Amino acid sequence: MSQIESGWGSPPSAEYEQLAEKFRPLFANIRAGAIARELRREPPLEEIEWLKQSGFTALRLPKSAGGAGATLPELFTLLIELGEADSNLVQSLRGHFGFVENVLSNRDPVFQQQWFTRIARGEIVGPAWSETGEARQSVFSTQIKRSGDSWQLNGKKFYTTGSLYSDWINIGLTDENHKGVSVTVSRTAPGVTVLDDWNGFGQTLTASGTAIFENVEIQHTDISEDAHFGYSPAFYQLIHLATLAGIGRAQSGEVAALVAARTRTYSNGNAARAADDAQILQVVGRLRSAAYTSGAIVQHAAQALQRAFEAQQQNDEQQKTQSVAIAELEVSQSLNVVTDLLLNASTTLFDALGASATLKPLALDRFWRNARTLSSHNPRIYKDRIVGDFAVNGTLPPEQWRIGVADTPPEK
Incomplete structure (x- = not known):
């Protein structure tokens, strides 16, 4: 059935239905x-393999390179459909799709x-960027040091979402000159250990746990500057909203x-039947309205990302900076609306059913647990302030941000 x-x-384009039709039987499975699960x-190991073999993970590649040439609005609409099937899979592939954007840029x-x-x-x-404990905002504790003609990588990461399912791991680290760089290593390389120790109460199958790197050999050609595509904060956040x-x-x-x-x-x-009870139908209607509105917002915000991507392909720095800032603003304006809609809906859904809805075999509690976990990844309390600062003072959203111990206390 079409969208x-x-x-x-x-749909986001005239070609979308033809593109989506290829994947909908897979989503159903x-x-x-x-x-x-x-x-x-x-762990959705088999399901990840299905997505790889179907070409889903190569959606954004140009057709000339073996991909589908999907636009960002098409990608995000497909992610919504995949999220309907299993939200764990969208989050597990979040780092991969971000890496693909880096390759395209x-x-x-x-x-x-x-x-x-x-x-x-x-x-x-898969990604390996975040560090816990006493990790600082300005530098990573994960580092590379020269060892003869090559380098050795040592460190420990957390929130390595999807890396357990990946063929490669992209790692953020600091070199000997305290410069931010990244390397991409095989997940099966000697010295690489990925643990399935994510114990959050939601998104339990995303393998968002620990990755350990012990004397992993790195070649000079494997080292890249720590440079993300300009619209990456908005991109990663919008994947959460699509989920x-x-x-x-x-x-x-x-x-x-x-x-x-x-x-x-x-x-x-x-009424004699729940299906005819007006109050029950009202609850169900609100759930569907929340889903519709959330999807429409995500599709619209994805158009801003597409504009930022297209501007990045040009050499006009001013246009690129402006389009990236506006994309970040649009996603920030969307975040709390979508989050509130889904957190509320995942709680009120039980009002349409009896106490039997809380029985574990139905797993209806996973919706709130997953929505709450996703909503906690990037602090949403800051988004309304950022939007308000733009509305009142014309201040554009900040660029890349990092989490860790601050080098200097923030001004009060």
Whole structure:
């Protein structure tokens, strides 16, 4: 069924339905096992492999390089559909799709062709950037040091989302000159250990745990400057919002199906069948409206990212800076609206059902747990302030930000 026929509105392009039709049977298979994986805590290894083999992980590559040439609005709309099937998979591929954007933005033709080839083969890249504990904002504790003609990498990372499922790991680190750089190593290289120790109460199957690097040999050609594509903060944040929108679709669909099948009703209700009870239908309607609005917002914000991407392909620095700032602003304006819609919906969904809805086999609690976990990744309390500062003072959103111990205390 098309996006319009499903009631989710116009697709992002005239070609979208043809593109999506290829993946929808795959999404259906993924969704069929989502609850069982959640209850048994089974990593989606097979499902990740399906996505790789289908070409989903190469969506953004040009057709000439073996990809689908998908635009960012097309990518994000597909991520919503995948999130409806299983939100763990969207977050698990978040770092990979960000790495692909870096490849698309890279001006080195040798580097670009190397990674085009790998990504077209279905190889995926996971992230290893965040550090916990006493990690500082300005430098990484993960470092490389020269060892003869090569380098050795040592360090420990957390929030390495999806790296356990990846072929490669992209790592942020500091070199001997205290300069920020990155390297990309094979996940199976000697000295690389990835642990499935993520113990958050939500998004439990994203492998967002620890990666350890012990004397991993690095060649000089593997080292890159710590440079992200300009619109990366907005891009990564919008993936979270697309995941939330997918959760919205999933929970509204599951609750609607449960209400339709429900035979027990309350004597103080409004009808002999729950499916005919006006108050129950109102709850279900609100769930679907939250999903619709969230998806529409994500699709619209993705257009701002597309403009930033296109500006980045040009040599006009002023246009690039402006388009990146506006993309960040649009996503910031979207964040708390989408987050509130989904957090509220994932709580009120239980009002449409009886106490049996809390039974573990239905796993309806996963929607709130997942939405709450996603909403905690990048502090949303700062977004309204950033938007307000633009509205009142014309201040553009800040550029890249980092988390860690501040080198100097913030001004009060």
